[in-house]
Amino acid sequence: MRTGRPRCFCKEEALDKAMTVFWRQGYEGASLSDLTRAMGINPPSLYACFGSKEGLFKAVLERYDQRRDAFMAQVLAAPTVAEVAQAYLMGVAAFVADTGARNPPGCLMVQGGLSGSDKDIPEMLARHRAEKEAMLRARFEQARKSGDLAKTSDPAALARYLMVMANGLCVQAAAGASEKELKEVAVIALANWPAMVAAGPKKARAKEPA
Amino acid sequence: MRTGRPRCFCKEEALDKAMTVFWRQGYEGASLSDLTRAMGINPPSLYACFGSKEGLFKAVLERYDQRRDAFMAQVLAAPTVAEVAQAYLMGVAAFVADTGARNPPGCLMVQGGLSGSDKDIPEMLARHRAEKEAMLRARFEQARKSGDLAKTSDPAALARYLMVMANGLCVQAAAGASEKELKEVAVIALANWPAMVAAGPKKARAKEPA
């Protein structure tokens, strides 16, 4: 066992407390005093454990990812692409609406900071979002090989479409939309999914004038 | 004419300079020194003209709205709901991708601040976004009365769907997505629009487990 005075707080609990602050107020909007107050510790403990505010945010983000990994695995395990899409969008809609009051509405990877005085945090969050998108894309590419998805379809664009929907749901949730309202949107987005992936998106229409 | 020493800067130009700072860095990420440096004026001039940082942001947001009013009017004037949807999403995709380098990528109403240390700015931006959504909803309600949209369809949900897409495109654009990538997503979102609005979204599916 390690020598020295032991830590007086639970690292995981402290990260959860910090997560809700970053989630609700964003990276720049969360001050050190906000964080230490919520975590129930003093600045030196925070810095000894996490190094800096940005280090704390990284640790929070990793914990956030861990929590969502189970959800993503469940989504990707769905047997058909249509069911993957449905599980993903309906799951996101349920998650980002503040159902249990355990978390703020929206998503840390969006609320955390789309912009800021420097680009570190926005880029970090963008990388994490891109990672989720890559998972969906890989699943769709696999489906195209196995024949579940038409050869003419574009797995990358379909994955991006789902991510755009998910991020849009986050924005709407942060503004106070209800789970019912978000699921109505998800249903619309999914309504024609089977027909769409069977035929593939009509690429020609992308060249029409906006 | 007014007495006293005249102003040395153009209010509109100053607002445009401030707009790009708020757009790129968000409300909280934009410091007074960032703003005054970009605007080419000193703090007292800013405060005499706009009252406060929040006052400046409000003025910037109003100017932003004015710029987008022409676009919204053009969208709403499209003859059919399908063309309204297409004009809106393709127009947004073109706008939020940093085409001309005249503006930062994304949308001020999203990048400006989804979260923050206090809720004033996020709520202000949410109201402005809701205003655009209300315009689309009114257009769809009118279309339902005139028969362009099926009686079984839900104008509010359709308008919300378009807003979710638009906001999602903003998030993706802020992370560096190209206009081509965004338009591919828009095309997917629009691909089945005519069939959808003819039949109306199937409400029953909203009650399926996520």
Place this chain on the structure above:
DNA sequence: GGATATCTGTAACGATCGCTACAAATATGC
């Protein structure tokens, strides 16, 4: 029971935050 190592709370660091007091500068009204 020291010696050592780590964590704790207090208290404060320099830098920056949003904002403003003040006097010089520059216009109009008469």
Place this chain on the structure above:
DNA sequence: GCATATTTGTAGCGATCGTTACAGATATCC
């Protein structure tokens, strides 16, 4: 020309920012 009104640049306000020095507290090692 003189009084009045408004804007300008300088310079700095109190508050808060993220961060850390320091000494006391509490554990293990031997």
